[in-house]
Amino acid sequence: MPEPRFRRRKEDRPQEITEAAFEAFAEKGYSATRVDEVAKRAGVSKGLLYLYFKTKEDLFKAVIRSFVVPKIDELTTIIDNSELSSEEFLRGPFLDFVKTLPGSPISILIRLMISEGPKHPDLLDFYWENVVSRGLGALNIIVKRGVENGEFKHSCVDEFPHLFVMPVVFSVLFKLLFEKQCPDTDKLIEAQVGLLIDHMKGEHS
Amino acid sequence: MPEPRFRRRKEDRPQEITEAAFEAFAEKGYSATRVDEVAKRAGVSKGLLYLYFKTKEDLFKAVIRSFVVPKIDELTTIIDNSELSSEEFLRGPFLDFVKTLPGSPISILIRLMISEGPKHPDLLDFYWENVVSRGLGALNIIVKRGVENGEFKHSCVDEFPHLFVMPVVFSVLFKLLFEKQCPDTDKLIEAQVGLLIDHMKGEHS
């Protein structure tokens, strides 16, 4: 009795395909990845892939959606369930979270957003709304909370939560491009966060 | 007497072609740019382009080489000809220099390095040696000089000149991707530099 040549599993296919695509894109980037290759990795024919995703671009968008957004959800969940002071939160859970990013598969998606973003304005809008602005917003809340309860003074950090994100983006890219020459990204990120907290706690306008 | 159909200008062609390629790459990215298009912009036939550059990849490398390296030379020249204190230098010429980068054509090359770099390891090596390590080295000298002459205390900045570069890379990318939502990059960069200088001047280990 021979194994069936294939099995019909309508429910699982999309996820299997996006996972395969994620791996492939991560290894080779978007344009160097062949649709055939993705199909092969997913153990599926190219034709089937085109049944679930209208174009290669579509597939790409699905990958971004399904892998990056959960990562941000993770962060906001941590915030909501935390009773720590702002400083404790930044030095604890926040630092733990962002230190995992450089070197993780997520970093590749960040690179893909940089390379492919300008060609997909609607994707950038989506990414802005669901990832970047939510992330910056979360940081803003933490900082504001710290100022309001007297932990921190007012400073330029109020205006630029970006200052907390910078070292993460930088580390992600540095590790990706110059792995051999890369500084200890954990320490770099810690240094910046420590620096910002010191600054917010000290005497400044 | 008719205009000649073309003129032989062996000397000028390479530069004209790399300039055209720079523009084209800047607008469309590497893989979306057609060799034909570059040739047309340079007012030249595709065949001629292949006389001066063996492959499209070759052309890309030439573009990076001829546009990014001079930018770093500019920076090191400023340093060598400056008699300012470290703080004055950082707040003056350094800040002026890096503030011009976001929004300039150079920022597109940074994006291209990020997208195409991983596919061209030798290009990354070149870039590291001629741009990144030279830039970080220059910053290191400034910081070290400041520490030696008592302007600055020892701090984590000694170890991470990267802290000065972070906001620049970040601003470049942010403006490129989310122009509409982009904060005032001049202020962001100034904030970080000011923050670092304050930190170096204060009491820290």
Next chain:
DNA sequence: TCACTTGCTGACCCATGGGTCATTAACTAT
């Protein structure tokens, strides 16, 4: 078991674009 739906296949199509080369014409030297 037999007709029917539909998930799935893989051979095929064809636009695209990197790269070539036989030919042409602008310079150069004698």
Next chain:
DNA sequence: ATAGTTAATGACCCATGGGTCAGCAAGTGA
């Protein structure tokens, strides 16, 4: 002048890979 050199052309080649579709077979229900 004129023969020789080579910058420059552009029509052509062909591998590549995104996208299609006629047909096949796994599941389904009567």
